[in-house]
Amino acid sequence: MRYVASREEMQNIDAYSINNVGIPGIVLMEKAALALEEVFLERIPTDSRVLIVTEKGNNGGDGLALGRLLLEEGYTVDFYEIGVIPHDSDSHQIQKHILEQMEADFLMKFPDEEYDVIVDAIFGVGLKREVAGRHREVIERLNQMEALKVAVDVPSGVDASAGQILGIAFEADITVTFGLPKVGLLLYPGADVSGEVIVKEIGFPNKAVEEIAPQMVSFTTDDLEYLPERKAWTNKGSYGKVLLIAGSKNMAGAALLSGTAAYKSGSGLVRIFSCEENRVILQEKLPEAILTTYDSEEKAWELLPESLSWASVIGIGPGIGQSAFARKLVKQVLTLGKAPLVIDADGLNNLAALLQEDTELRQLFHEYEGGMILTPHLKEMSRLTGEEIAEIRSNLPKAAASTADKGHVIVLKDARTIVSDGSVPSYINMSGNNGMATGGSGDVLTGIICGFLAGGLDILTAARLGVYCHGLAGDAAAKEKGYYSVLAGDLPNYLETILKRKHFPEEI
Ligand SMILES: NC(=O)C1=CN([C@@H]2O[C@H](COP(=O)(O)OP(=O)(O)OC[C@H]3O[C@@H](n4cnc5c(N)ncnc54)[C@H](O)[C@@H]3O)[C@@H](O)[C@H]2O)[C@@H](O)CC1
Ligand SMILES: [K+]
Incomplete structure (x- = not known):
């Protein structure tokens, strides 16, 4: 550091x-x-x-x-x-x-x-x-x-x-x-x-x-030492159970990207909670994932409590949309969830709306005990806080720290992402490049942070290291593919070469 x-x-x-x-x-x-x-x-x-x-x-x-x-x-x-x-x-x-x-x-x-x-x-x-x-x-x-x-x-x-x-x-x-x-x-x-x-x-x-x-710190490759420990005598139960509430009709990709990234960053088990329409593609593309799918809202409410209590880490948001159903999903997670929680993308848009209209939800949000990481880009941050984007951009560290004050870790995503839990020092990320400004890149970040939480990192370290490794994976991808052609789907593969450095530094 x-x-x-x-x-x-x-x-x-x-x-x-x-x-x-x-x-x-x-x-x-x-x-x-x-x-x-x-x-x-x-x-x-x-x-x-x-x-x-x-x-x-x-x-x-x-x-x-x-x-x-x-x-x-x-x-x-x-x-x-x-x-x-x-x-x-x-x-x-x-x-x-x-x-x-x-x-x-x-x-x-x-x-x-x-x-x-x-x-x-x-x-x-x-x-x-x-x-x-x-x-x-x-x-x-x-x-x-x-x-x-x-x-x-x-x-x-x-x-x-x-x-x-x-x-x-x-x-x-x-x-x-x-x-x-x-x-x-x-x-x-x-x-x-x-x-x-x-x-x-x-x-x-x-x-x-x-x-x-x-008052600010950044990571260098030496900080890969903070990656979750892996011991010899362990099994899949030792590295956490990630529940990803992700995807909706026509949005299977978001679930797939975050699920793949969660597995590639070391999670023991990944369960994807999504709609029935996504079952076949998820099963084909990520057979390692456990699937819990719903074909009706009633079914979703029936399955959700068991999934939440199974999880040691919860991620919600990628590709869930902004329907009344999706909004209720966010509310249910805040009501029933106990594990460290990552909220991203539409999870944040729904949260912003709920915070405005629902006093009970505001309380649940502030009192959530499992630890929470919010990963907004500037537009989502603006919806969450009501501040203008230009104002947020004029001082990203301040914007992140003042929102994080409310007891959560904020990952404010921009060309230079800031991570803050409201205390000093806050973190400014130096890895990554414009090739990562592409659809699905955020879904991968959510998966990586969930994977690191599942490996036992605290919420602040998981968020900082997740952002850093996500950027390094993007840099490795851009080096081979060029800035124009990096796809979000490439990132989990390049992540491998980054995480490998912890145990095989001589091979890089
Ligand atoms: N303090 C030290 O001993 C060291 C300083 N170092 C160098 O010195 C730099 C800092 O030096 P200084 O503090 O002398 O300042 P600078 O050399 O950065 O600036 C010179 C002076 O310009 C004036 N000034 C500021 N804004 C102006 C503006 N808009 N229009 C016109 N004049 C303006 C100020 O009076 C300022 O002191 C560092 O960035 C670094 O390059 C290095 O040599 C390392 C050691
Ligand atoms: K200069």
């Missing part, structure tokens, strides 16, 4: 490292420059022409130090300092002085030449208001130039805390960021202009990071 920092948190980590631990700022700056140099040497030929654009803060200082190292390696380097900020930082002054001693040239005006690489060292985490005037003009021109664009720490113009664009932003192909990823590089639209984000260690001591304890 690693922290993801906001602007203030990163500034506090900087300050703590320098003032309390005693690491001189210039040392951190030199390490930042070395980290940038490393990326250059790995990816960019030394006969390249590089333009480094700076301002007088520490981000600019990083750029100057990088330029010096690149000159030593044989790159051709031009420096252009905007120089509108009235005072330069101490470390910037030192870097400038060194370059002057080395007789490096500073361009007096914005260059007309062509470059292979442009480095943006104008603003980093110090940016706090709209970019205007000369800064805006320069960033506009840089964005029009053809070159590989490298941002130092944060693309200038991106609010490092929320990912908003403050007027205009440098459009980077690569952002080399120091110490910790910044929230603004991961949330959109900031993520769009950050390109590939490379996180480089530059020597912020753990003590400084622990002391500040940022």
Whole structure:
């Protein structure tokens, strides 16, 4: 698990490292420059022409130090300092002085030449208001130039805390960021202009990071260690019984996808509760599943209580539709269910309607004892909370945390999914890609989370790890099939290669 920092948190980590631990700022700056140099040497030929654009803060200082190292390696380097900020930082002054001693040239005006690489060292985490005037003009021109664009720490113009664009932003192909990823590089639209984000260690001591304890975390592949344990002397009963209330007439696929994903993520037994019309296809495509099907509403109400009491995990929603019957299904589950519960898709739409119209249901919802995970995308979240989508999008972590406050885990699904139980830190997911924006992908996520719950994970870990592994499966799928052609049905297969890493890391 690693922290993801906001602007203030990163500034506090900087300050703590320098003032309390005693690491001189210039040392951190030199390490930042070395980290940038490393990326250059790995990816960019030394006969390249590089333009480094700076301002007088520490981000600019990083750029100057990088330029010096690149000159030593044989790159051709031009420096252009905007120089509108009235005072330069101490470390910037030192870097400038060194370059002057080395007789490096500073361009007096914005260059007309062509470059292979442009480095943006104008603003980093110090940016706090709209970019205007000369800064805006320069960033506009840089964005029009053809070159590989490298941002130092944060693309200038991106609010490092929320990912908003403050007027205009440098459009980077690569952002080399120091110490910790910044929230603004991961949330959109900031993520769009950050390109590939490379996180480089530059020597912020753990003590400084622990002391500040940022309010967001993310997973890396090391966190696959949290996957449910599997012991030698076990049987199918050891890995839980998942009941999926899914599918309706013409919607067998949703049940199939979530059921397959639940099995592929380790569930001992999966039972699908669906309509009779789906029996044949489910039996053919997922013969491992136990089927409980109904051919009338009366039959459904007769079968449901036994299914609910059988289950150690319940998932409801994929493909159930929004009929009065489906709404009653949700209500019955909240009334009779005792196990950890995942509510997704139409389960959430029905829940939103019930919460508005049914006081008794509101109480059941708030008092549900088994633990509950809700997995809304932005539209479903808007229905649940009554907030506008734009408002939710403007601060996804806040939207998730304030809804989760009511005692549930919220998985707020977007290009960067947030998972929160209302406490800090909340989780921001870094895996996954646009190839997963395809029908049925959410059904697979529901199945994975149910599978992890069945394996014994608590609701928060199951939700975080479910989202992370779902994204990794999507990344593996996109790598082979391309972003256009990933199907939700591919995801459970690629999930195999991800989960396998826990026990066979050497084979990956
Ligand atoms: N503090 C440290 O010792 C370290 C800082 N590092 C680098 O320094 C950066 C932070 O440096 P700074 O805090 O000096 O700030 P920046 O270099 O990010 O920004 C420079 C200054 O611009 C001004 N400013 C902010 N918004 C503006 C706007 N819209 N228009 C015009 N001026 C504006 C502010 O006064 C700010 O201090 C990091 O992102 C990182 O790149 C690294 O060298 C590691 C060590
Ligand atoms: K920058």
